[in-house]
Amino acid sequence: MDELTKFAPRPTGAGEMFQLLRDGQPRTRSDLATLTGQARSTIAARVDALIASGLVAAAGEASSTGGRPPATFAFRPAARVVLAVDLGATHARLAVTDLAGAVLAEHGEPIAIAEGPQAVLDRVVEIGHLLLEKAERPLEDLVSVGVGLPGPVEHSTGRPINPPIMPGWDDADVPALLGRRLHVPVLVDNDVNIMALGEHASQWPAVDHLLFVKVATGIGAGIISDGDIRRGAQGAAGDLGHIAVDGADQPCRCGNTGCLEAVAAGPAIAAALAARAVAATDAADVVALVRAGDLDAAREVREAGRHIGSVLAACVSMLNPSVIVIGGIVAEAGEHLLAGIREVVYRRSLPLATQHLRIVASRTGARAGVLGASTMAAEHVLSPAAIDAAIG
């Protein structure tokens, strides 16, 4: 944006006007004219174009004090669908949703991400077609695909970058591999960012500053700031797992020692328990032990929470979120993890930053990723520029 356009009035083309309708509330032409400051004739033409596209439909009549009540119009999320794909190391979850994230058909199955992009994405296309069929929507209704991958992704190109647990995927052109089969734009991001998007869009839409922390085999965060996901210069923002923890010297898979992941992720908690002769090898074992009432496991999970809390206290000072959501499989251990995190964050942060800060467990659980992939895909086709291009 240059110096002159920065201070120009906000543009209100059809795409911009459409954003006002995305909350689903029916509005009259005169509501829209008031909100945008534009002439009724301009508004009428834009409403007509949006109705022709199917994205907006007449929504009945507004109440009126006399005379003929004016017609209202509303966003119609069912007009098109997106395919949401959440790929993990060993499991895939896919859904066909409408443009507001309502799930129309859903499927999960075990996969091996290590089989490489060709095999895995072939299967994604197959399931995508099956889900469209199940949702009774033709391929022509599909407008975009959102994909989450369990590793670092350069979001602008959709290519994984040196993903440690995805052999064969480095620099794979995921948008091209899927796009040439499904003929729509494909957006790709890492799993933590799409979980943050999914939790934010479905549970905390009015919150502009949210941190989503995934605690599983690794530890990472998705950052929502000023309402948008922040990916950083290389897409590596939020990689909390390799921040050093005071006084820790455990070796980490990254080659350093004392990383947060090496003391507080699922495998680290399991190892601490195994050292005390409790049978545990991974995060799922830890969760099962805590749920069965094992006191050692509960204590180790709480201690892991304190380590995570010490890193999050620094994040709170830096980003001033109003909500921190804790997700990932270790969060399923329940209150012990949250208690450890809260204890340290509230003690180590300044009162102004924690006055209204809530630290809560994920409400979407295993569905966060697929909901976020849907959000990412829908946002791409509903942005002001995309709408203007589509109906222009």
Ligand SMILES: [Zn+2]
């Ligand atoms: Zn590390």
